[in-house]
Amino acid sequence: MALRLINSALRRQLAAQLPHNAQVGSVASVHTLDKIGKREVVGFGWNGTACYADRADYPMPAVRFREPNNEITALRTKEQGDWKKLSPQEIKALYRASFCQTIAEVQAGTGEWKMHLGIGLIFTAAAIWIAVLMNLFVYDELPVTFDEEHQKAQLKRMIDLEINPVTGLTSKWDYENNKWKN
Amino acid sequence: MLRTTAGKLATAMRGTLGVTSSRVGAVRCLHGTEESAEEFDKRYEKYFSREGIDGWEIRKGMNDLLGMDVVPSPKIIESGLRACRRVNDIALAIRWLEGCKDKCGDHKATLYPYLLEKITPTLKELGVPTIEELGYDKPELALKSVFDM
Numbered sequence: 591m592a593l594r595l596i597n598s599a600l601r602r603q604l605a606a607q608l609p610h611n612a613q614v615g616s617v618a619s620v621h622t623l624d625k626i627g628k629r630e631v632v633g634f635g636w637n638g639t640a641c642y643a644d645r646a647d648y649p650m651p652a653v654r655f656r657e658p659n660n661e662i663t664a665l666r667t668k669e670q671g672d673w674k675k676l677s678p679q680e681i682k683a684l685y686r687a688s689f690c691q692t693i694a695e696v697q698a699g700t701g702e703w704k705m706h707l708g709i710g711l712i713f714t715a716a717a718i719w720i721a722v723l724m725n726l727f728v729y730d731e732l733p734v735t736f737d738e739e740h741q742k743a744q745l746k747r748m749i750d751l752e753i754n755p756v757t758g759l760t761s762k763w764d765y766e767n768n769k770w771k772n
Numbered sequence: 773m774l775r776t777t778a779g780k781l782a783t784a785m786r787g788t789l790g791v792t793s794s795r796v797g798a799v800r801c802l803h804g805t806e807e808s809a810e811e812f813d814k815r816y817e818k819y820f821s822r823e824g825i826d827g828w829e830i831r832k833g834m835n836d837l838l839g840m841d842v843v844p845s846p847k848i849i850e851s852g853l854r855a856c857r858r859v860n861d862i863a864l865a866i867r868w869l870e871g872c873k874d875k876c877g878d879h880k881a882t883l884y885p886y887l888l889e890k891i892t893p894t895l896k897e898l899g900v901p902t903i904e905e906l907g908y909d910k911p912e913l914a915l916k917s918v919f920d921m
Binding site: 632633634646647648649650666669670672673674675676678681682684685687688689690691692693694695697698 | 827828831832834835838839857860861862863864866867868870871873874898899900901903905906908909910911912913914915
């Protein structure tokens with residue numbers, strides 16, 4: 591009984607919501623046609639979706655970039671005639687109605703690498719400064735065993751104990767003449 | 773039971789074998805007819821110069837060509853331009869020129885002038901300006917970054 595009540599309530603809720611989202615799940619939304627306005631679909635594009643992107647390896651996208659307005663429609667009528675009568679400005683206007691960027695513009699550098707390099711160097715500098723300051727103010731002095739006298743004593747002890755005599759340190763020590771082998 | 777299973781298995785295997793051999797034949801045939809460069813050029817020339825070609829098919833042919841590891845030959849470029857003329861789309865013609873120039877890759881200095889020299893008569897005839905005449909060889913406009921909008 592309770593389940594049935596919940597079920598019917600859910601259905602009523604869904605029915606109330608439906609008119610608002612009629613576009614969602616429709617054929618138009620699947621093919622992104624609800625987003626392109628009055629733009630003309632002129633090609634297949636990517637996966638058959640009516641989307642626009644400027645790409646050098648796939649230069650002709652599925653839709654024209656701009657929606658047709660009076661100006662562009664007039665130009666298109668003029669385009670039907672001799673192209674020699676079109677002025678460079680008109681040709682450019684027609685081009686920009688079909689495409690957003692020229693391929694030269696797509697391939698132009700953005701200069702963004704400078705920002706990335708700069709940020710990288712800022713963090714590197716900060717890391718170096720932190721290391722310097724830690725050494726100055728945080729860490730203790732090095733232990734006494736780090737001076738040369740202690741290091742020599744340690745080496746002598748390792749030779750006396752014959753540490754790693756086959757391939758390692760004392761394999762290079764000549765025990766008969768008490769010097770390093772050549 | 774065993775005998776029926778074995779019999780079925782044998783038939784199935786014979787079927788697979790038969791299919792395999794015919795498949796090999798088909799594959800060999802495909803490899804046998806390798807398309808020469810001239811045939812390739814002719815095929816695309818024919819494609820673009822077909823009567824009643826529409827903008828959709830032109831774009832499909834151009835996108836296909838510009839996605840391949842080839843520089844379109846002047847003949848193909850010309851027939852592509854004429855196809856653009858037939859569907860009255862000068863923007864597409866200029867985009868096509870740009871795409872062909874881009875396909876020259878590292879050899880723009882040598883290949884592009886050659887292409888341009890070959891297609892100049894057609895460009896003059898149709899009234900299509902070159903990329904340089906329009907100033908589209910260099911970036912003209914800058915796009916605002918989407919992060920600044």
